[in-house]
Ligand SMILES: [Zn+2]
Ligand SMILES: [Zn+2]
């Protein structure tokens with residue numbers, strides 16, 4: 325035990341990933357599964373935790389029951405045997421049928437490995453024991469991003485990357501949580517899988533949103549507003565189409581933005597400026613030379629200088 329509080333019947337500790345055995349330590353049912361060692365009832369025919377056949381003549385109930393001593397009935401068996409099952413049993417103790425639980429209201433997201441409920445803070449999935457953040461699926465891109473942040477001298481603001489189903493993005497209410505659409509990575513639909521340099525672009529763009537939300541007070545400064553404008557103006561988050569984030573070269577049009585995507589909204593403008601700043605390793609001289617060749621507007625230089633100065637001020 326690492327000391328972290330566990331919910332009953334979690335298979336793994338979400339903090340230290342140690343596997344758990346929920347025995348009949350309180351001597352409530354007087355029975356444990358021969359296979360997994362978890363608490364069961366003599367009345368069961370199947371272990372609801374590991375799915376082993378535990379039928380015993382004269383003990384196991386011939387008919388499905390609701391809830392024998394030591395157990396609760398939270399739902400009826402999904403397989404339709406008529407017996408009761410308790411959350412979070414993966415198997416029915418009466419017929420052995422697989423159970424699925426709607427955990428949308430219980431957890432903040434879903435494990436990218438087993439799709440069961442997990443919370444943002446969890447390192448390991450309490451159900452399958454694998455990396456609940458999904459970061460193990462994109463080690464190469466993450467190593468690259470960390471390296472780029474380091475050489476660009478962007479200090480760690482405590483961001484937390486999570487692979488999740490849905491859309492990529494950052495919720496302003498949770499500025500440090502950066503969600504990356506897992507479909508792009510796990511290739512559930514192969515054609516959605518994106519090459520890792522693009523993933524680096526997508527992640528650094530989203531980190532830009534996280535950085536800005538985290539330092540939101542900065543957006544009301546005169547220098548910031550002169551460069552990026554009014555970031556508070558009405559904005560509906562877009563499903564950030566990753567195809568935009570593969571370019572490492574500055575676009576010729578539009579004149580006053582580093583990329584076409586940046587022209588959509590001041591928040592996207594900042595996220596794109598941040599992406600270019602980081603993926604180009606904070607080398608302003610090199611970037612400015614490219615701006616010159618591409619006849620970018622003065623304000624584009626200003627955006628990068630404002631970010632550069634702010635990063636320097638953060639370093640104290
Ligand atoms: Zn078992
Ligand atoms: Zn059943």
Ligand SMILES: [Zn+2]
Nearest residue numbers: 435438449452
């Ligand atoms: Zn899992």
Ligand SMILES: [Zn+2]
Nearest residue numbers: 533564592595
């Ligand atoms: Zn964006």
